[in-house]
Amino acid sequence: DGGITQSPKYLFRKEGQNVTLSCEQNLNHDAMYWYRQDPGQGLRLIYYSQIVNDFQKGDIAEGYSVSREKKESFPLTVTSAQKNPTAFYLCASSIVAVQRGARGSLGHSYEQYFGPGTRLTVT
Amino acid sequence: AQSVTQPDIHITVSEGASLELRCNYSYGATPYLFWYVQSPGQGLQLLLKYFSGDTLVQGIKGFEAEFKRSQSSFNLRKPSVHWSDAAEYFCAVRKTGANNLFFGTGTRLTVIP
Numbered sequence: 227d228g229g230i231t232q233s234p235k236y237l238f239r240k241e242g243q244n245v246t247l248s249c250e251q252n253l254n255h256d257a258m259y260w261y262r263q264d265p266g267q268g269l270r271l272i273y274y275s276q277i278v279n280d281f282q283k284g285d286i287a288e289g290y291s292v293s294r295e296k297k298e299s300f301p302l303t304v305t306s307a308q309k310n311p312t313a314f315y316l317c318a319s320s321i322v323a324v325q326r327g328a329r330g331s332l333g334h335s336y337e338q339y340f341g342p343g344t345r346l347t348v349t
Numbered sequence: 350a351q352s353v354t355q356p357d358i359h360i361t362v363s364e365g366a367s368l369e370l371r372c373n374y375s376y377g378a379t380p381y382l383f384w385y386v387q388s389p390g391q392g393l394q395l396l397l398k399y400f401s402g403d404t405l406v407q408g409i410k411g412f413e414a415e416f417k418r419s420q421s422s423f424n425l426r427k428p429s430v431h432w433s434d435a436a437e438y439f440c441a442v443r444k445t446g447a448n449n450l451f452f453g454t455g456t457r458l459t460v461i462p
Contacts (some may be wrong), residue, residue: 337398339395
């Protein structure tokens, strides 16, 4: 049964502590993404990765870090530098279709599939 | 800058009534368009998508959406709403050549008996 798992579903931390959120997928997708969701603001991209050992910052990367050591896994660390870490965090994955043009390869991502999310509360 | 607008923050409909959720985007070319649904405390589920071709696309759970280039819109519709459709709905766009999705702020749907 293929899909994306995120653990834990609820996470509580004290202010000043780093915390790592897990995301695993068995869809054989190359690309993975982390989003933050706050009420009334939709989803905002934190980091994304198109290939193992490579990742790029999204719109709100400050105070977060990621790693991509395995294709299946894309953990997110919320550091103490993140000013407002309490939020709902969503992980997603997608296929990346590569087209080779005159300048090399160009990546296109198709629809994203989402995990169930982790609600982080920092007090 | 690319943006996605969902002008309705909250919509309430009666069970069995028809539904239309609005989505407008700003982008020079035709983007890839998506509608997702999210139940409380859950992840997002893809309802439907538009890449090219027929501008009326069918999705899961009886939903459909129509792409109108002249209005830069991709509105979601359902002819008869069920109580289980109560959720939050997100419109998203992906620009050709880009990696990421841009999401609207969502429309929360309430269904009353």
